[in-house]
Amino acid sequence: MQIYLPIAEMSVNVFLLLAMGGGVGFLSGLFGVGGGFLMTPLLIFIGVPAPVAVATEANQIVASSASGILAHMRRRNVDFKMGAVLLVGGLGGSYLGVWLFGVLRDIGQIDLMIRLSFVVFLGIIGAMMLTESSRALLRRGRKGPRTKLHQHTFLHGLPFKMRFRTSRLYISALLPLVLGFVVGMLAALMGVGGGFLMIPAMIYLLGMPTAVVVGTSLFQILFVTANVTFLQALNNQTVDITLALLLLVGAVIGAQFGARFGTRLRGEQLRGLLALMVLLVCAKLLFDLITRPESIYSIGLLGGHS
Amino acid sequence: MSARHLGLLVALLVLAAGFSVPDPARAANPLIADLSKNSIEITTGFSGTDVLLFGAIEGEGDVLVEVRGPASDIVIRRKERTLGIWINRDQVGFADVPSFYRLASSPGIFETAPNRALVRQYGIGTANLDLTTIGDIPDGHHASFRAGMIRNFEAAGLYAEDIGGVEFLGPGLFSAKLHFPANVVTGTYAVQVYLLREGLVVSKLNYSLVVQKIGIGAQVFAFAHEYPAAYGVLAIAIALLAGWFAGFVFRRR
Numbered sequence: 001m002q003i004y005l006p007i008a009e010m011s012v013n014v015f016l017l018l019a020m021g022g023g024v025g026f027l028s029g030l031f032g033v034g035g036g037f038l039m040t041p042l043l044i045f046i047g048v049p050a051p052v053a054v055a056t057e058a059n060q061i062v063a064s065s066a067s068g069i070l071a072h073m074r075r076r077n078v079d080f081k082m083g084a085v086l087l088v089g090g091l092g093g094s095y096l097g098v099w100l101f102g103v104l105r106d107i108g109q110i111d112l113m114i115r116l117s118f119v120v121f122l123g124i125i126g127a128m129m130l131t132e133s134s135r136a137l138l139r140r141g142r143k144g145p146r147t148k149l150h151q152h153t154f155l156h157g158l159p160f161k162m163r164f165r166t167s168r169l170y171i172s173a174l175l176p177l178v179l180g181f182v183v184g185m186l187a188a189l190m191g192v193g194g195g196f197l198m199i200p201a202m203i204y205l206l207g208m209p210t211a212v213v214v215g216t217s218l219f220q221i222l223f224v225t226a227n228v229t230f231l232q233a234l235n236n237q238t239v240d241i242t243l244a245l246l247l248l249v250g251a252v253i254g255a256q257f258g259a260r261f262g263t264r265l266r267g268e269q270l271r272g273l274l275a276l277m278v279l280l281v282c283a284k285l286l287f288d289l290i291t292r293p294e295s296i297y298s299i300g301l302l303g304g305h306s
Numbered sequence: 307m308s309a310r311h312l313g314l315l316v317a318l319l320v321l322a323a324g325f326s327v328p329d330p331a332r333a334a335n336p337l338i339a340d341l342s343k344n345s346i347e348i349t350t351g352f353s354g355t356d357v358l359l360f361g362a363i364e365g366e367g368d369v370l371v372e373v374r375g376p377a378s379d380i381v382i383r384r385k386e387r388t389l390g391i392w393i394n395r396d397q398v399g400f401a402d403v404p405s406f407y408r409l410a411s412s413p414g415i416f417e418t419a420p421n422r423a424l425v426r427q428y429g430i431g432t433a434n435l436d437l438t439t440i441g442d443i444p445d446g447h448h449a450s451f452r453a454g455m456i457r458n459f460e461a462a463g464l465y466a467e468d469i470g471g472v473e474f475l476g477p478g479l480f481s482a483k484l485h486f487p488a489n490v491v492t493g494t495y496a497v498q499v500y501l502l503r504e505g506l507v508v509s510k511l512n513y514s515l516v517v518q519k520i521g522i523g524a525q526v527f528a529f530a531h532e533y534p535a536a537y538g539v540l541a542i543a544i545a546l547l548a549g550w551f552a553g554f555v556f557r558r559r
Contacts, residue, residue, distance in 0.1 A: 002353040004488065006523040007530055011353045011488035059541050066549030067556075108383045108394045116391075226542045233538030237530050241541050242523070245548070252552040289391040295461065296385040297454030298394065301378060 007240035008052045014246065016046065021250020028064070028251070029258025030265075031274045032214075034221070036061050036192035037125075039247065041118055041281050050114045051105060052240055054191035055232035058225045059244040061193045064251060065222040072215030079166035079212045083219035085173055086198075089180025090187070090224035097188025098231040105236065108300055115285050117190050122282035125196055129275035136268040167208045167216075175206055180220060187228045193221040336364035337501040337509035346486055348519040354487045357515065359410075362479050363501055367508060368415040369472045370500040371482050372430055373515070375406025375464070376493030379440065382451045398451040399440035405491045406464050407432060410471030410482040420505020428507075430500075432456050432465055463487040492517050 001014045020042055028035035036057050043053035072078055104110040158172035179201050183194035198217045202208045208216070233239045262270065339361025346355055359371055380403050383394040409431055416422050429436040435456075439448055459465035464487065472482045484497075497513040519527055530537045 002351060002488075004348060004350050004352045004523050006519070006526040009489065059545050062542055062545035063549035063552070066546045067553035068549075070550065070553050108381070108397065112391075112393055226545075229541050229545070230535075230538035233530065233541055234534045237534055237537075239530070239538065239541050241526060241537075241544060244541070244545065248545070248548050248552075252548075252556075256556050292387075293385060293392055295454065295458050296392065297451065297458055298383050298385070299455060299458055300381045300383065 003242070003246070005048075005240050005243050007056075007238065008048050008243060010047060012046065012048075017243070017246040018250040020046075021247040022254035023250075024247075025251030025254025026258035026261070027254075027274070027277070029255035029260075030262040031258075031270055032262070033274070034061060034064065034193040034195045035251065037118070037122060037190070037196060038277070038281060040114075040191040041122075041285055043243075044115070045284070048243070049238075050111045051101070051236060051238045052243070054101075054114060054189070055229070055236065055238035056240045056243045056247075057191035058187055058228040058232065059239050059241070060247050060251065061187075061191075061225040062222060062229055063244075063248050064255070065193060065218045065225065067252070069215065069218045069222055072218060075215070076166075077212050077215035078219050079164055079208070079216045080219070081162075082164045082167055082169075082176055082206075082208070082212075083216045085162070085176040086180035086183075086216070086220040087223050089177040089182075090184035090220055091227055093181035093184025093186075094188045094224050094228045095184075095231065097185040098228060098235055100185075101188055101232070102235050108298075112289075114190060115289055117186070119282055119286045119289065121186075121190070121197070122278050122285070126275050126278035126282055129271050130279065133268045133271040133275060137272065167206075167212055169207060171206060179205070180224075183220070184224050184228075187221075187224050188231070191228075193225060195221060335509060336367075337369075337499065337511060338362050339499045339511055339513075341497065341513055341515060343515075344513065345516040345518065346490070347521075348490075348492065348517065348523065349521045350523050352488060354485065354490075357484045357486065359482045359484060359497070359499070360480075361499060364478060365503075367501045367503040368412045368421065369480050369482075370409070370411040370415060370425075370430065370502060371472060371484070372498045372500070373406065373408040373484055374404040374496045374498075375517075376491060376495070377402040377404050379403070380455075382455045384451065384454065396444075396447065398443050398447050400437050400452070400455065401440050403437060403455070404435070405493070406486075406495065407435065407459070407466070408484055409467045410484065411469055412472045412474065412480070413470035415469065415502070418505065421502055424502065424505050424507070432460070432467060462489060464489065486517070490517055492519055 002011045003014045003017075004011050020039070024035040024039045024042065027033070027038065039060070040053050040057045043057065044050050048056075069078070101110060104113050158174050160173045161170060162173040163170050179198065183198050186192055186194045186197065195217050198220070199213055202213045202217060203210060229239055339359055342358035342360070346357070361369070363369060379399060379401050381397050381399045383397045385392040386395040388395070416425070425431050426434050428434075437452055443451075456465060463485075466485075472480050474480050493516075495515040495517060497515055499511040499513070500507055501509040518524070
């Protein structure tokens with residue numbers, strides 16, 4: 001059954017979209033990740049214009065983080081003060097990101113920018129996850145030397161120190177501000193929540209307790225992706241509600257199955273699997289960039305809005 | 307062929323029969339034709355459609371049908387391999403490029419030199435379309451970018467030539483099937499039907515065909531472009547409701 005997507009202006013099979021939503025939802029439930037970094041490239045692979053894929057995926061992440069955050073709020077796993085500082089940076093970053101998005105679109109480089117960003121981030125994250133999980137698999141059984149939990153670096157000498165009670169931290173507000181800013185830009189340019197970057201940074205860079213990391217990052221992601229959705233709709237008219245809703249239905253159901261299935265697999269194996277998948281998507285994107293395209297000419301409307 | 311097309315065909319057969327009766331008014335117009343529909347509606351389930359053209363001619367001659375979609379200024383970008391990856395480099399703007407182009411004609415129409423000269427003169431056919439560039443461009447760019455643009459439009463199914471696409475069903479009676487793919491843009495399409503005889507246009511008819519979005523898809527598109535701020539707020543609200551609803555439904559399991 002074909003459905004015409006009003007903003008993407010293309011006709012797509014409904015079941016393909018439901019299956020994609022379900023598949024990525026399953027993986028996000030399985031691995032406990034947002035899934036934006038897989039869904040945006042997949043949408044581009046099936047022919048959705050990259051700008052529409054990015055903006056629509058941001059809209060879908062609003063929904064998935066909204067369903068996740070309530071549970072974390074009930075368990076008091078959200079550091080609202082930290083979330084607010086991250087958010088201030090995130091709003092600034094997403095504002096700049098959407099503006100940059102429009103500029104790149106006008107000069108015809110937005111597709112390249114989106115694809116390159118994905119190649120770089122998926123490549124780095126996939127490689128890191130793969131080495132980490134294979135090391136963990138090898139090390140199992142024998143204990144490695146424990147590293148110190150808190151190491152003092154130049155980061156602790158930065159000014160504007162703030163106390164974050166829930167996270168039991170006394171650190172410079174500049175750290176979460178900059179982190180939020182970077183993640184906000186990624187949300188605008190790549191249509192990802194940015195959890196894959198923010199969660200490791202919160203643990204290793206800020207030194208937050210792992211219990212509050214997921215809830216706090218969801219809090220920031222919810223507001224930043226909502227802001228990105230609004231700005232993309234306002235400036236570029238690239239948010240496709242129909243597409244977002246179809247992906248959402250599949251994703252919600254898929255995530256439930258994924259979460260249940262995930263309890264049967266071991267952590268290191270799971271992360272190894274996810275790492276391979278991330279690298280596969282990265283390789284496909286890179287392959288498309290380096291092989292001679294079917295047509296080296298592309299058509300855009302003059303004035304930027306293609 | 308639907309009942310409506312059959313009816314149209316019968317009506318045209320009757321009209322064609324009328325040609326044999328000497329009638330000065332008829333003799334003045336040796337070409338008649340009509341489209342099976344004069345509007346195309348892009349609904350939620352739209353995946354392309356065919357429009358049939360039926361017509362009749364008096365006497366000998368070749369029939370040529372041309373469809374042009376709404377024109378706009380576009381920019382063509384060319385990728386070059388830079389540091390190993392393909393990146394958009396040079397660009398050329400073209401003014402008033404039709405978003406859609408179809409040519410269908412009776413078979414063998416271009417076998418005569420006078421007909422070939424005629425289509426060049428009239429700018430008919432993808433090779434003869436009058437496309438002017440915007441601003442100054444380097445030498446040689448016009449031809450290569452023009453060819454690249456037309457190849458892209460052809461690959462997208464938006465430009466096509468179908469020599470032999472006008473089929474004669476009987477003496478003087480013809481039909482042509484014009485395909486409109488799912489990615490057609492909205493607007494008014496100009497359909498022109500020519501009757502050619504030895505390199506001269508004997509008769510010409512003009513029709514217009516409106517392509518429009520209707521239904522919920524059209525409303526979504528119009529809303530997104532006319533009230534972008536409200537659309538953004540709505541998109542967020544829908545996502546929040548859907549997310550919270552999902553969280554609520556699956557919480558107790």
